[in-house]
Amino acid sequence: MTGKRRDSLLILVPALNEEGAVGGVVRAIRESVPGAPVLVVDDCSTDGTIAAARAAGAEVLPMPHHLGLGGCVQAGYKLAFELGFEYVIRLDGDGQHDAQDIPRIYETLRRTGCHMVIGSRFAEANGSNTSWLRAVGIHFFRLVLRPVLGKPVRDPTSGYVGVNRKALQVFSQSFPLEYPEIEALVVLQRKRFVFEEVPCRMHPRRTGRSSITPLKSIYYIVHVLLGVFVNVLKYERRAPKPKRRS
Amino acid sequence: MDRLMDIMTGLSVLLIVLVLASVRRAHIRVEYSVSWLLGAAALLVLSRAPVLLNYVAGRMGITYPPVALLLIAGFVFVIIFYRFSVIISKLKDDNIALAQRVAILEYHLRSRKGSIAG
Numbered sequence: 352m353t354g355k356r357r358d359s360l361l362i363l364v365p366a367l368n369e370e371g372a373v374g375g376v377v378r379a380i381r382e383s384v385p386g387a388p389v390l391v392v393d394d395c396s397t398d399g400t401i402a403a404a405r406a407a408g409a410e411v412l413p414m415p416h417h418l419g420l421g422g423c424v425q426a427g428y429k430l431a432f433e434l435g436f437e438y439v440i441r442l443d444g445d446g447q448h449d450a451q452d453i454p455r456i457y458e459t460l461r462r463t464g465c466h467m468v469i470g471s472r473f474a475e476a477n478g479s480n481t482s483w484l485r486a487v488g489i490h491f492f493r494l495v496l497r498p499v500l501g502k503p504v505r506d507p508t509s510g511y512v513g514v515n516r517k518a519l520q521v522f523s524q525s526f527p528l529e530y531p532e533i534e535a536l537v538v539l540q541r542k543r544f545v546f547e548e549v550p551c552r553m554h555p556r557r558t559g560r561s562s563i564t565p566l567k568s569i570y571y572i573v574h575v576l577l578g579v580f581v582n583v584l585k586y587e588r589r590a591p592k593p594k595r596r597s
Numbered sequence: 598m599d600r601l602m603d604i605m606t607g608l609s610v611l612l613i614v615l616v617l618a619s620v621r622r623a624h625i626r627v628e629y630s631v632s633w634l635l636g637a638a639a640l641l642v643l644s645r646a647p648v649l650l651n652y653v654a655g656r657m658g659i660t661y662p663p664v665a666l667l668l669i670a671g672f673v674f675v676i677i678f679y680r681f682s683v684i685i686s687k688l689k690d691d692n693i694a695l696a697q698r699v700a701i702l703e704y705h706l707r708s709r710k711g712s713i714a715g
Contacts, residue, residue, distance in 0.1 A: 352708070412704050415696050426697040430704060528693065 352388045352410050353434050360457055361436040362389045363427040364409070365420060366444030370398040376442070377407035379450035384457070391444065392427040394418055400444075421528035432516070432523045440513040442470075448511045449552040456513040459549050466518040466544035467536075469504070470511030470551030484568060492533055495576070499583060500540050504548065507533050511551050518544060527578055530571055534578040541585060601663045602644045605670070609641035632680060636673040643669065 352361075362380050366373050373391060380389050391404035395417045404411050412430060414423060424441060431439045438460050442448040452470055459468045473489075485508070492507045510532055514522065521542055527534035539546060616633045619625040625633075643650045643666050654665035 410704075412700055415699050418693055418696055422693045422697065425693075426700055429697055430701050433701065 352390070358438070358461060359436050360384065360387045360438045360440065361431045361434075362387055362453065363424065363431065363439050363441040364389060364391045364404075364444045365394065365423045365427065365441070366391050366396065366400050366404065367394040367417075367423075368396045368398050368400060369444040370396070370400050370403050372446040373400050373409075373444045374403040374407040376444055376446050376450065377404055377409040380442075380453065381408055383450040383453050387453075390427055390430070392423045394420070394423040419528055421526055421531040424531060425522060425526040425528075428514075428519055428522045428526065432519045436519070437516050438513060439519055440511075442511050447553055447555070449554060452511070452549070452551040455549050455551075456511070459547055460513050460515055463545075463547055464515075465547045466515050467539055467546040468513040469506060469509050469546060469548045470513075471506035471509055471548040472551065472553050473505040484565070488568065488572065491572070492575070495579065496533065496536065499537060499579060504536065504546070506548065507536060509551075530575050530578070533575050534582060537579050537582040541582060602647070602666075605640060605644035605663075605666060609637045609644060612637040613641070629681075629684075632677045636670075636677060639673065640666070640670050 353359075362384065364373065364376060364380070369376075377389050377391065380387070389409040391400070391409045391411045393401050393404070393411055393413045395414050401411050401413055412426060414426065418426070427441070428439060438457060440453055440456050440460075442450065442453070448470065456468045456470055459465070489506065489508055493504060496504055496507055512532070512535075518539060521538065521544070522535065525538060527538070536546065613634060616625065616630050616637070620627055620630045643653065647662070650662045650666060653669070654660070654662040657665050657668070659665040659668070
């Protein structure tokens with residue numbers, strides 16, 4: 352698996368105890384983008400996630416111990432960067448993201464030249480496939496992020512994300528470890544990188560249950576708000592504004 | 598007041614003995630025991646030297662010296678906790694970077710073995 356080819360694409364699937372879903376996810380990806388390597392980053396699963404992913408045709412990067420979502424995704428980004436990939440698209444291993452949307456994200460990355468493309472549940476009318484609690488949280492973060500990012504973002508918590516090589520380099524060096532989606536947006540904004548959103552479909556989880564409880568939701572909000580605040584304060588790392596041509 | 602001072606002395610001595618025993622058994626590294634020992638020693642000295650404690654309390658504008666001692670103890674331990682939070686955060690970052698590097702190296706090794714095996 353190498354990314355020496357121009358426009359090379361890697362599909363990244365972080366997974367933790369997704370034995371029942373990950374095989375189907377990998378097969379769906381291989382149908383949607385034949386030829387694109389699929390890397391499942393296993394966060395020390397205790398079930399047969401690794402075997403299921405390999406049986407479905409994915410490469411697997413097993414973590415030596417549990418790192419959490421951010422650490423797991425960053426490991427995948429680091430490997431992709433080292434192997435020379437131009438684009439990486441990340442989707443969840445639980446089957447919630449529809450692999451048929453990968454070509455749209457990939458095409459947007461290549462056509463627009465933007466650094467990040469978010470697969471958004473809310474870019475089209477099919478945006479109600481989420482719990483009311485999560486919908487309230489997403490609305491809250493939209494309001495918070497609007498002035499920080501300088502443009503509206505409709506689905507800031509989406510884990511369906513494509514990045515180009517420049518963003519890959521940034522994320523290889525610095526990536527939020529817990530609840531990374533929103534903070535990652537702010538990290539890119541500090542570099543004056545550009546993101547786009549494209550509509551994507553969401554399905555209910557194929558197996559297992561979400562680990563988010565009401566108490567964890569409150570922790571999530573506080574944690575992410577703090578992360579956004581801290582990243583906004585990192586003025587020294589902020590890239591200068593591009594000069595206007597006279 | 599004397600009783601409270603005695604309790605503080607006892608707690609300080611207990612803390613010093615506990616930390617020294619932990620260092621001896623290699624449960625705490627020497628460099629991380631210094632903060633605890635210095636903090637406990639300061640509390641021991643203040644609880645056994647009423648003149649010094651009265652002076653410090655006076656400088657702090659506190660009329661009841663044991664309150665000054667408790668305030669100082671609280672502040673010392675907050676500083677120690679802060680210092681350890683910084684150390685733990687750095688250790689966690691290093692640990693994650695190391696785990697990622699190990700995983701990536703193992704991946705390269707497996708790929709190499711696979712290509713050699715044909």
